[in-house]
Amino acid sequence: MNNRKNILAATLFVQILIILFQAVSLAEELTPRAINGNIDLSYEQVQQLPLQGEWEFYWKQRLEPKDFKSSNTLLPDYIEVPSSWKGKSIGAETLGSTGFATYRLQLYIDPAETGQEKVLALGNVGSAYEIWIDGVKRGGAGSVGIVASEEEASLQINHYHFIPTNEVIEIVIQVSNFSYRKGGIYTPITYQSPSDVLQSTLKTEIDSFLIIGGLLFMGVYNLIIFTVTIKFQRDLLMIGLASVFMAIRSFLINDYLSTLLLSDLPLSMIKRMEYIVEMVSFLFVILSMRFLYPKDIHPLMVKVTYVYVLLCGVYNLFAPTLVFTQTMIYQFLIMVIITAYFLFYVGLLAFIRKREGAIFTIVGLIVLILGILNDVLSSALIIPSLFELEFSFLLFIMLQGVIVSYRYLALSKRNQSLNDRLLEMNEQLEGTVEQRTLQLMEKNKELAQANLKLEALSSTDGLTGLPNRRQLNSVLEDEWSKAAEKGNSLAIMLIDIDYYKNFNDTYGHLSGDDGLRLVARVLMCQVKNSDIFAARYGGEEFMVLISEATHEKAYQTADSIRQSVQDLREPHQTSPFGFLTVSIGVAIGGPHNFTRPEMLIERADKALYQAKKDGRNKVVA
Structure with a gap:
């Protein structure tokens, strides 16, 4: 009966996923897309639209709007946006991650939208870019170069406000990448109204702040619980430190916060900090598992984790930015393998041995593995990101909090049971002592009487009753x-x-x-x-x-x-x-x-x- 219910539940879950994917596919089909470098919106007014599809692509060319007006001999290639140019074929050449190029898109809008303020929202591009809108240079991030020595890398987001003056908006973006594992426009560019910019930005940042705040709260909470407990629980210390470091990582990858507070730091330093902090958080998670289930973990696996995190830390600290960011996916995959060991071996073993909170640990590790895999696949541009590692890590930490609460609840029940048993034993002991005291008093009384009799016998003549x-x-x-x-x-x-x-x-x-x-x-x-x-x-x-x-x-x-x-x-x-x-x-x-x-x-x-x-x-x- 239970197996039938499980099969029905699994079938229902798969059907829901199919419906969701179909809905996503349908939404993508209905969204206007660029074809051969053009998007036609002349038939409707839009509030917000991702400028995705085929953009004109000019490899190893730094072109400006004037170059398109003065020459009709420029033959474009086309590239999907958003995506990295790595692995794309231009003629007989297969592109690597480094290089430079120019992107161009012409956006046809409804005549009613001319004269109205609009915004282009750009995420991370290249490792440097410059942008022109309707022939006017609007800005960029870093300095575009044709060789590594000329480039000044910067991964920051920008919003560019402009007022269309005609029905065709020309967007030209020069991009170079000699510092990061992904090159090109690999994050969405959005065309929207100013009100939508504020709304979407607030929503994104509120979500990010909630995650950062949640991680900090759970970290501080576990650290406080660790310090106030009579017998220090080192797993709480590890979970608390992991949460704090993951909150720091969330801050480092937040585009707005990093742009606002870390704009003076070079991209290489920010990326090194991000990866090293992430590795330290991973180490603390493994240490928490070690202290939580010490009898279920093989010591060799813990040592392997130590060595791996140490090597990754040294590698990310001294390797060139382009090199260590390109190998980030492999680092994450090894993290997945190590975490899978703790899930499928330690977690299941703890569950079989009926350790406290083992089921919550299993669920938390599954969520954590999914989060790491999602980051790996989305970083490799294989899938669009459905949720981030920070969110899955927060869920993992919350489940650890459930384990702590469950453990203290069980401890409280045991203490209450012991207190009740102790009270019962005390009552029994008091009764026993009282009974023994009465018996002792009776024995003492009998002994005193016997002593009196003995004394009388020893000092009295048995025949006459006179003293002897x-x-x-x-x-x-x-x-x-x-x-x-x-x-x-x-x-x-x-x-x-x-x-x-x-x-x-x-x-x-x-x-x-x-x-x-x-x-x-x-x-x-x-x-x-x-x-x-x-x-x-x-x-x-x-x-x-x-x-x-x-x-x-x-x-x-x-x-x-x-x-x-x-x-x-x-x-x-x-x-x-x-x-x-x-x-x-x-x-x-x-x-x-x-x-x-x-x-x-x-x-x-x-x-x-x-x-x-x-x-x-x-x-x-």
Whole structure:
């Protein structure tokens, strides 16, 4: 289905081209033409007419209007205008590009046009010419010579205003060419009214200014984009420079601007500048392709381009004007071959590999090749110029701008996608961090609780719940240090359950443990005061510390503990008392009378021994 549509589209395109060419041919047939040096316009008034057709041609003769009046023996040849005389046959001679000649045309006009101002508009002629209208010399460009040393070359356009005085207008033009590749009248000469001159000139110059302005704008635009990007895009630099140089080339080939601003420069310099600037622009285009598709271009082809542009630059700079302008067509053809490589190899390869903007590059290169071919063929006078290289180059640059926009649009989309992905990842990360933080806090809480439990296990007696011997030693050391600083005394009580072995043997170990717990509970009730500390000392023994103690307070506390245990009335059949009791030894002192706390403990232990010796269930201090 798609192939059928493509065939129909191609067929329609060909039919449109045929219709256009037929229309052009019909228009040419309807336009009056010179025949044997005469154009007959006597039957109609015209506003604008190209004076094309067969002009009288006098090779190697410099004739003036008076020569045609004084002699009837001048036998003219005829030559098509506009065209170069190169390749034309005059008798047995085939003309080259150099030489000199005289052109003559008689224009028959409507009698009503006599007395009205008219204009002859001449483009580039020869490389020098002089013109007479109705026997009056009107001017020219440069100086006509019969040898190269006599000629002063100049390619400039001129408008010649005159008022016809009779119905036959005689136009005589002397032309010489020793400086340029094309000789003769190879651009149209137009007969028109002054109003049409202004209108056509404005149209032509506006078109030219638009192209120059467009090239400059695109060049400056790409250069600005190149300078403001964080990561310099060298393809933008190359495209920008190519546009600027092509704008300079457009200025150099603009007849009005070059005539107005460069009239003091010799033709050879202007032509050298034109060709060299064009080669530099071509080089920048190739460099832009190299930086745009670096993985698709063979390095050898880039080097070939460098060498070619360098050789052309040196050649155009030092070769005679006549020589390098004659070889310009071949230079352009090589440019076409190089550009074709970038179109059919690099462009298609980039398209196959799905490079960004490859299709626009292909279209742009096609337009550029057509523009170069058009200039080559029109310069060789093979075809009339349909469009110029500057226009095709502007289209190429605009397509490169589309590529830049497409690339930045794709980059913007990628950045937006990455930003969205980054935001999503950040949100996920924040959630993960929050979750991990909660988990970490929970773990820390559990760890703290475990540490507390571990600390409690490491410092608490598992059976009685009282501090163990380890914590007792730590507290005793601290209290001993405080007593040393303040000069206070400590009270140490050693408490032992009376006849505990008999209690354990009689009631069993579990009941023995219960007995220990009962005594521990009594001690816990006593240590509610901050200055009293109770701990299990070992076996059935307990120890109580009282900071800043007096003999009276220590004894009262000890006796209160003994009495509280006795009041429990816990049965103990093997005890003389019939219930569970304790004996307590009390010792009071401090760093001022004991060098070590162990000495105070030893004193309390002796007091405990004395209490047991005295019958148990007693306090000995």
